[in-house]
Amino acid sequence: MLNQYKVAIYYTPMSFPLNFTCHTWVEISHNEQTDRYDLWAYHGVQHGDMSKNYIYRNIFPQHLGTTFSPLANPRSRTGRQVGKIFQSISGDETSVAAELYLAISKNAFDYPFDKKYNLVFGPTCNTFTQWVINLVPDAKLRLPWNAWGKGSRVSSGQEKTPSN
Secondary structure, three states: OOOOEEEEEEEEEOOOOOOOOEEEEEEEEEOOEEEEEEEOOOOOOOOOOEEEOOEEEOOOOOOEEEEOOOOOOOOOOOOEEEOEEEEEEEEOOOOHHHHHHHHHHHHHHHOOOOOOOOOOOOOOHHHHHHHHHOOOHHHOOOOOOOOOOOOOOOOOOOOOOOOO
16 A cells, blocks of 8 residues: 555663663664664764754665674674564555654654763664654654663754754
């Protein structure tokens, strides 16, 4: 069926010993095209088709998350866990899914903390994922309970707002 949109939140446990929390990202699809948006704690990895500081589009193949070992090479695509869908929405061009798809594809790189990452105090990858799904509150998507940093309130003094 044409003009189908889907927004899915994926997660994998963080590497040992932090595997009590998770890494989240969002994958957005329109018909046969899927793009993945997430924030990684390392800067300058040349995977994917677009990046800005810690934000990446398509850094790894769809559904691949963190490694099991914290000693793994962060640039490697091998040895990664397969992500699970936590929540998703879908619909046609008049749906909330289409609205969120368009908002993410247009505004993901406007994330206000694209140059900042702090595993303990935030912002984290989960802060980013929460920010992009909040672009359309009517989507009513949420992150797993153990998405450490999803509620981070970080004052940067240079807040950005999404493009219109």
